Amino acid sequence: MDQTVNRGIRLNRVKGRARAWMSKPANIILLVFLITLTVLTLYPLISLLLETVTIHTGREARAAKLAAGEFSFYHFQRLFLTKENDYSWIQFYQPFLNTLIISLASSLIAILFGGVVAFLVTRTNLKYKKFVSAVFTFPYIMPSWTLALFWEAFFKNVNIGLKTSNGIMAAVFHVYMPEWFVYGAFPIALVLGLHYAPFAYILIGGILRNMDANLEEAATILKTSRPRIIWRITLPIVKPAMLSTFLLVFASSMSAYSVPVFLGSPVRYYVLSTKMKSLMDSYPGQAYIIVAVMILFGVAILLLNQKVTNSRKQFTTVTGKSGQISKINLGKANRPIAILLVVILLLVAVVPLLTFAMESVIIKAGDYSLSNMTLDFWIGTDLEKRLDQGDSTGILLNPKVWNALGYSLGLAVTCALVAGTCGILVGYGVAKRRGSKLASWVNSLSFFPYLMPSLAFGAIYLAMSSKIPWLRGFLLLGLVGSVKYLPFASRSGVNAMLQLSGEIEEAAVITGVPWWKRMLRVIFPIQKSSFLSGYLLPMVSCMRELSLFVLLVPTSNTILTTMLMQYSEKGWAQFGNAINLLIIIVVLLVNFTVNKLTGASIDKGVGG
Amino acid sequence: MPEIILKNVSKRFGKFVAVDNLNLNIESNSFITLLGPSGCGKTTTLRMIAGLETPTEGSITIDGKTVFDADRGINLPPNKRDVGFLFQNYALWPHMTVYQNIAFGLENLKWDKKRIQERVKELLVMLRIEQFEKRYPSELSGGQQQRVAIARTLAPGPKVLFMDEPLSNLDAKLRMEMRTELKRLHRDTDSTFVYVTHDQLEAMTLSTRVCIMETGVLQQYAPPLEMYNNPANLFVADFMGNPTMNFIDGHINAGGEVSFGGMKARYEGKEQIGEKDVVVGIRPEYIHIDEEGAREATVYSTLPSGMETTVKLDVNGTSLTAVVFGDVDYPVDAQVKFSFHKAAVIFDQATGKNIGRGKLTLL
Numbered sequence: 007m008d009q010t011v012n013r014g015i016r017l018n019r020v021k022g023r024a025r026a027w028m029s030k031p032a033n034i035i036l037l038v039f040l041i042t043l044t045v046l047t048l049y050p051l052i053s054l055l056l057e058t059v060t061i062h063t064g065r066e067a068r069a070a071k072l073a074a075g076e077f078s079f080y081h082f083q084r085l086f087l088t089k090e091n092d093y094s095w096i097q098f099y100q101p102f103l104n105t106l107i108i109s110l111a112s113s114l115i116a117i118l119f120g121g122v123v124a125f126l127v128t129r130t131n132l133k134y135k136k137f138v139s140a141v142f143t144f145p146y147i148m149p150s151w152t153l154a155l156f157w158e159a160f161f162k163n164v165n166i167g168l169k170t171s172n173g174i175m176a177a178v179f180h181v182y183m184p185e186w187f188v189y190g191a192f193p194i195a196l197v198l199g200l201h202y203a204p205f206a207y208i209l210i211g212g213i214l215r216n217m218d219a220n221l222e223e224a225a226t227i228l229k230t231s232r233p234r235i236i237w238r239i240t241l242p243i244v245k246p247a248m249l250s251t252f253l254l255v256f257a258s259s260m261s262a263y264s265v266p267v268f269l270g271s272p273v274r275y276y277v278l279s280t281k282m283k284s285l286m287d288s289y290p291g292q293a294y295i296i297v298a299v300m301i302l303f304g305v306a307i308l309l310l311n312q313k314v315t316n317s318r319k320q321f322t323t324v325t326g327k328s329g330q331i332s333k334i335n336l337g338k339a340n341r342p343i344a345i346l347l348v349v350i351l352l353l354v355a356v357v358p359l360l361t362f363a364m365e366s367v368i369i370k371a372g373d374y375s376l377s378n379m380t381l382d383f384w385i386g387t388d389l390e391k392r393l394d395q396g397d398s399t400g401i402l403l404n405p406k407v408w409n410a411l412g413y414s415l416g417l418a419v420t421c422a423l424v425a426g427t428c429g430i431l432v433g434y435g436v437a438k439r440r441g442s443k444l445a446s447w448v449n450s451l452s453f454f455p456y457l458m459p460s461l462a463f464g465a466i467y468l469a470m471s472s473k474i475p476w477l478r479g480f481l482l483l484g485l486v487g488s489v490k491y492l493p494f495a496s497r498s499g500v501n502a503m504l505q506l507s508g509e510i511e512e513a514a515v516i517t518g519v520p521w522w523k524r525m526l527r528v529i530f531p532i533q534k535s536s537f538l539s540g541y542l543l544p545m546v547s548c549m550r551e552l553s554l555f556v557l558l559v560p561t562s563n564t565i566l567t568t569m570l571m572q573y574s575e576k577g578w579a580q581f582g583n584a585i586n587l588l589i590i591i592v593v594l595l596v597n598f599t600v601n602k603l604t605g606a607s608i609d610k611g612v613g614g
Numbered sequence: 615m616p617e618i619i620l621k622n623v624s625k626r627f628g629k630f631v632a633v634d635n636l637n638l639n640i641e642s643n644s645f646i647t648l649l650g651p652s653g654c655g656k657t658t659t660l661r662m663i664a665g666l667e668t669p670t671e672g673s674i675t676i677d678g679k680t681v682f683d684a685d686r687g688i689n690l691p692p693n694k695r696d697v698g699f700l701f702q703n704y705a706l707w708p709h710m711t712v713y714q715n716i717a718f719g720l721e722n723l724k725w726d727k728k729r730i731q732e733r734v735k736e737l738l739v740m741l742r743i744e745q746f747e748k749r750y751p752s753e754l755s756g757g758q759q760q761r762v763a764i765a766r767t768l769a770p771g772p773k774v775l776f777m778d779e780p781l782s783n784l785d786a787k788l789r790m791e792m793r794t795e796l797k798r799l800h801r802d803t804d805s806t807f808v809y810v811t812h813d814q815l816e817a818m819t820l821s822t823r824v825c826i827m828e829t830g831v832l833q834q835y836a837p838p839l840e841m842y843n844n845p846a847n848l849f850v851a852d853f854m855g856n857p858t859m860n861f862i863d864g865h866i867n868a869g870g871e872v873s874f875g876g877m878k879a880r881y882e883g884k885e886q887i888g889e890k891d892v893v894v895g896i897r898p899e900y901i902h903i904d905e906e907g908a909r910e911a912t913v914y915s916t917l918p919s920g921m922e923t924t925v926k927l928d929v930n931g932t933s934l935t936a937v938v939f940g941d942v943d944y945p946v947d948a949q950v951k952f953s954f955h956k957a958a959v960i961f962d963q964a965t966g967k968n969i970g971r972g973k974l975t976l977l
Contacts, residue, residue: 015685022687026668029691509705512666517719517770518693527718531709 031521032438035431036448043451046489050466051301057294057469058082065288081291097292101281102299108195108266108277109259115199116255117248120206123347128214129240130334133344137351144355146204147597148590149550149567151264153197155574155586156358158268159365161188167272170577171371174361178374189273194266200354201265202255209247209254214240232334253311257304261459263553268574279461279553286465286557294469297462304457359590366584383580401584406563411588414565417480418548418596421487426541428452428488429495433540434529436496437503449500456493460554463490468557479560490554491544498543502536503529535605542600549593616677616696616773616806617642618663623672625658625830632658634830636672640823645800645807647821647838649814649853655830656810657778663808664699664776665692676774698772702779704763706751712738713747716766723770737765740802757788768803777809781816793820814854818842826850843957848966851895851959857924857935860896863963865889872960872974875932877909881960883972891963896974898924900956901936903944907951908976913944927952 027033058081061067063074070080088094120142126132127139145153158167163176166185175181186192230238263279271280278296285293336343367379382389386400401407432452439445455463467486471477477485506529514524530537552567559565562572566589573582618640625633633655640646648656661667663674665681673683676697681690692699706715713734720730738744741761751759760780767775777796781789797820800807811817817824818838826833826841826849834846838854845851851859864874867889870881874894881887903925911927911934923942927934927950936952944950953976960970 018687019684022684022689023668025687026689029689507703507705509701509703510707512692512699513701513705513707513766514718515666516664516692516697516699517722518691519719519722523722528707532707 030438032435033444035435036439036444039428039432039435039448039452040444043448043454046485047451047454050463050470053470053473054294054297054301054466058291058298060291062290066291069289081289081295084289085292085295097281097285098296101276101278104191104270104275105260105277105279107191108198109256111191111195112198112202112259113252113255115196116202117206117210117251119199120203120251121210121244121248123203124207124211124214125240126343126347128211130336131340132336132347133340134348138344138347141351141355142207143204144351145201147546147593148355148358149264149552149586149593150198150201150262151268151552152358152362152586152590153200153354154193154265154268155583156361157193157197158188158272159361159579159583163188168577171579174364174374185273189269190275193269194275194277195259197265197269198259198262199255202258205254205258206248206251209251210244213244213247250311253307257307257457260303261300261461261553263459263461263556264571267571279459282461282465283556294465297459297465300459300462301457304459308453308457359587362583362587362590366580366587368580371579383584397578397581401581401588407566407569407585407588410563410566410569411592413480414549414567414589415592417483417487417565418545420480420484421491421548422541422545424484424488425491425495425544426537428492429497429499429540430502430525430530430537431499432492432496433499433501433503434525436500437506438508440504449496452496453493455490458490460490460551461557464554464557471558482558483555483565486554486558487544487548487551491547494543494547495540498536498540502533502540505536506533538600538604542597545600546593546597549596550589617675618677618774618806618808619675620659620663621673621675623659623662623669623674625655625662625667626670631830633662633669636830636832638825638832638835640806640808642677642806643804644822645797645820646809647817647824648808648810648827649817649824650812650827650833651853652812653829654827656812656827659827660776660778660808660810664697665690665695666699695774696772697774697776698767698770700763700767700775700777700780702782704751704759704780704783706759706763706766708751711748711750712743712754712762715751715762716769719766720769733769734765737769740768741765756784757792760784760788760792764799768799771803772805774806774808775803777807779811780809782811782813796820815856818854826853844968844971845895845959846968848893848895848961851961851968855897857898857937859959860894860898860901860934861961862894862896862932862934864892864894866892866960871977875934876930877932878977879954879974880977881958881970881972881974883957883960883970885970885972887960887970890969892969893961893963893966894974895959895961896934896954897956898935898937899939900954900958901927901934901952902955903927903936903938903950903952905951906953908953909951910949911952913946913948913950915946916944918943 059077059079061070061072061074061076061078061080067074070078070084072078072080084093085098086094123138123142127135132138158173160173161175161183162171162173163182164170164172165182167189175183261279263283266275266277266280267283270276276284278300282293282296282300285296364374366383367381368374369378369380369382380386382400384400384402387398387403389398389400397404397406429452432448436445436449458466464486467482471482510532511524511529514528519527550567552571555565556568556571559568562568566585570582570585570589573585618638620636620638620640623633623636623638624631636655636659638659648659650656658667662669662682663676668689669682669684671684673685673688674681676695680686680688681695682688707718710718716734716737717730720733725733735744738747741764743758743761743765746754746758746762751762754762760783763780780796781792784792793816796807796809809817809820817826821838823835824838824841825835828849834841834850836844836846841850842854845854848861852861862875864872866872866881866887870887872879872881872892872894874892909929911929914926914928914933916926917924918941920941922937922939923944925936925938925944927936934952954974956973957971958974959968960972961967962969
C-alpha cells in the first residue's frame with residue numbers, strides 16, 4: 007500500500023519536473039537545435055568519411071581496378087603514398103605545404119596591417135580617422151576575389167601566366183612585372199591578408215578601445231616611456247586578441263578558394279582547396295580525403311581558439327570601463343602617416359572598382375585609349391556580329407544575368423532569414439541556460455560550420471544530396487547557406503542576449519506575457535541592431551559566396567558568382583568584370599541601406 | 615489577504631544547495647524581509663515563491679492555493695500566481711515610454727483601453743511621476759526610474775508584492791526617502807510584501823518580521839526588535855545591529871558567575887545555564903560610560919558623529935565597543951568608568967546557540 011503511494015509520488019515528481027523543464031521555451035529551443043544541428047553537421051560529416059573509403063564509378067573505379075561502390079582504403083594509399091611520377095607530392099604534399107605557407111603569411115599580414123591601423127585609430131591623434139575607419143571594413147564587405155582580380159588585371163602581361171594580354175601596368179606604364187609578383191604565393195597571401203585585415207582591426211581595436219586608461223596612466227605615473235608602455239602594457243593586453251585573429255584568419259585563408267583559383271591556377275600553383283576542386287570530377291574519393299584533412303585542421307584551430315579566448319576573458323575582467331584615454335601625439339609624422347594610409351585604402355578599396363569599370367568597357371585588352379571603349383558589354387545588342395566570343399547582349403540586357411541576380415538575391419534573403427532567426431533563437435536558449443551542458447553543446451554545434459571550409463562544406467552536402475533525391479536546387483543551396491552562416495548569426499545572437507539582463511524578460515513573465523510576445527515586443531526591440539547584424543552578415547556573405555555553392559549549383563548560370571567564374575574561365579574578361587562590378591555594387595548597396603535604416607553593421611557580427 | 619506557506623522547500627543546483635529545507639509561514643498583510651549575506655539563498659527563495667525558479671522539493675501555497683508541490687507535480691507559472699515583482703535593476707523596458715512600461719502588463723491582461731488609461735493615471739499620481747509620462751527610462755534619474763518600476767509592478771493590483779533589493783542602486787539619501795514611501799505603500803495597497811535585502815538596517819526599519827538566512831538555512835524568523843534583543847545564535851547576533859555586538863569568550867560556573875576577558879560578573883536570567891564555556895554578547899549601547907561605572911577602562915579611540923559617539927574601550931587587553939548618545943567625546947587614552955545595563959546574551963561556545971538572556975552585574 008505504502009509502496010504504491012510512494013510510486014505515485016515519485017511519478018508525480020518526475021512528471022512535475024519534466025513539465026517544469028518543458029514549460030521553459032529556452033529548453034525546447036535548445037533541444038530542437040541539438041537534434042537539427044546534429045543531423046545537419048554530424049550526418050554530413052559521417053557521410054563524407056564514408057565517401058573516402060568508397061570506390062566511385064568512372065575513372066576512379068577503372069584506375070583502382072575495383073568495382074564501384076566497393077569498400078577500400080585505395081584513396082588513402084593513392085593520395086598519401088604514391089611515389090610514382092611524384093603523384094602524392096603533386097596532388098597532396100605540395101598543395102598542403104602551399105596552404106600552410108599562404109595561411110601563415112596572410113595571418114601575419116592581416117594582424118600587422120589591421121593591428122597597426124587599429125592602434126593608430128584608437129590610440130593616436132591620427133588625421134582622417136573617420137575616413138580610415140569607414141573604409142577599412144570595405145575589403146571584407148567586398149568579395150575576396152575582388153582584390154585578386156584587380157591584382158591580376160593591373161599587373162598581368164603577355165610574358166607570364168596565361169600570356170593572353172597586358173594589364174594596365176604593362177600597357178600604360180610599360181612595366182612588366184615578374185611572374186612571382188603577379189601569380190603564386192606572394193599575391194595570394196597579400197590579397198588574403200588585406201581581405202581579412204578588418205578581422206584584426208575589429209578584434210584588436212575593440213580591446214584597445216575598451217582598455218582601461220588607468221592601466222597605461224599607472225605606468226606613466228611610474229615614469230615609463232611611451233614605447234615601453236606600448237611594449238610592456240598595451241601589447242600584452244591585446245595579445246589574446248591578436249592570437250584570436252591569427253587563428254581566425256588562418257582558418258579562413260586555408261579554406262579560401264576563389265583567390266588561389268584566380269592568382270594560383272594560371273601558373274599551376276595549387277593549394278588544398280583548388281586541388282580538391284580539380285580532383286572532385288575524376289577522383290572524388292581523394293578529393294573527400296582532402297576535405298577531411300581541411301576539417302581536421304579547422305577543428306584543431308577551433309580548439310586552440312577556445313583556449314585562447316578563455317584566457318582572454320581573464321583580460322577583459324581586468325580592464326574595466328574606460329575613462330578618458332590619453333592619445334599619443336604623432337606630431338610631424340601625423341600627416342605623412344595619414345596620407346599613406348588613405349592612399350593604401352584607396353588602392354585596396356576604391357581603385358579596384360574603377361579598374362573593373364574600366365576593364366568592362368574596353369574592346370581590345372591592353373588598349374586604354376578612348377577609341378577602344380564601348381558600353382556594349384553592359385547594354386549592347388547583337389554582339390555576336392562584332393565580337394568573336396562572348397554573349398550576344400550586354401549583361402544588363404541579358405535575361406540570364408537578371409535571372410541569376412534574382413536567384414542570388416532570393417537565396418541571400420532566404421539564408422539570412424533562416425540563419426538570422428535561428429541565430430537569435432540559439433542566442434536566447436544559450437544565454438538563458440548558460441552554464442548547462444545542453445547550452446554548451448548547442449553553442450559548439452552552431453559554431454561548427456564555421457570550421458568547415460566552404461568548399462568542403464559544399465562537397466559534403468553534394469555527397470549527402472546524392473542520397474536524398476528531393477534535396478536539390480534552391481532547397482539545397484538555401485539549406486547549405488543557412489547552416490554555413492549560422493555561426494555568424496548565433497554569435498551575434500548569443501552576445502546580444504548575454505548583454506540583456508534576465509530581469510528584463512522576467513518583468514514581462516510576471517504579468518503573463520506569452521513567450522512569442524516577449525520575444526517580439528520586449529527582447530527584439532531592445533537588441534534590434536545586434537540582431538539585425540545577425541541577419542545582415544549572412545545576407546552579404548551569401549550574396550558574394552562562390553566556393554560554398556560552386557559544387558552545388560544546377561548550372562553555372564544559376565547564381566551571379568558562378569556565372570562570373572564561368573565567364574572568367576572562358577576568358578570573357580569584359581563580361582566578367584561587368585558582372586563582378588554588379589555583384590559588388592549590390593553587396594555594398596544592401597550593406598549600406600541596412601546600416602543606414604537600422605544601425606546594424608558588419609563589424610558588430612564579425613569575429614567577436 | 616493572502617498568506618504564503620512554504621513547506622520543506624529545497625533548491626539544489628547540481629550538488630550546490632541554495633536553499634535547504636525551508637519552512638516559512640508568511641502571514642497576510644505582513645511585510646517580510648529575507649535577510650542575509652550574498653549567496654545565502656534569499657533571492658532564490660523569493661524567486662521560487664514568485665515562480666521564476668522551480669524548487670527541487672517541497673510545496674508552496676499562496677492564499678490557500680497550492681502553486682507548487684513537487685510530490686503532486688503542481689507548478690503554476692508566475693502569471694497565474696497573482697504576484698508582483700520589483701527587480702533590483704528595475705528592468706524597465708528601454709524602448710517603451712513610462713506610460714507604455716506601466717500599461718504593457720495591463721494590455722496583456724486584456725483590460726479595455728479606458729480602464730488602462732485610468733489605472734496608469736492613478737499610479738502616475740500616486741507615485742508622483744505624472745510629468746514623466748512620455749519620457750523614456752534613460753531620460754529619468756535613478757529615483758524616478760525606481761518609481762516607474764514600482765508603478766509598473768503595482769499596476770495590475772497584485773495581492774503579493776516581491777521586491778529584490780529594490781533600493782540598492784539608489785544613493786543614501788534617496789534610499790531613506792524610498793524606505794518611508796515603501797512602508798506607506800504597504801499600508802495603502804493592503805497587500806503582502808516580501809522583501810529581499812542584505813542591509814540589516816533596511817530589514818529592521820521596514821519589516822514586520824525578518825527571516826534571516828545563512829548558506830541556504832533559516833537562522834531565525836521573528837519580528838525585528840525581538841531578533842535584535844534576543845538573537846537565536848551568534849550569526850544572527852553578529853548580523854543585526856551596527857556597530858556590531860561585543861562578543862567575549864568566557865566561562866560560567868554553576869553559581870552563575872561569569873568570567874570573561876579579565877572581568878567577573880554575576881548573571882541573572884530566566885534560563886538556568888549550569889557550568890559551561892560560553893560567549894558573552896553585549897550590545898554597544900548597553901555599555902554605559904559614567905562616573906558610577908563599576909570598572910575602569912582606557913579609551914582606545916572615538917568616532918563622534920554628532921548624534922552619538924562610538925567609543926572603543928580597552929579593558930586590560932580586551933576591547934569593547936560602546937555607544938554614547940549625544941555630542942560627547944573623550945580624549946584618547948583617557949581613563950573612564952563603565953558598567954553593563956539591560957540584558958546581555960549568553961551563547962554556547964560549542965554550538966553558537968543562544969542559551970540565556972539576562973542582566974550582568976560586574977563584580
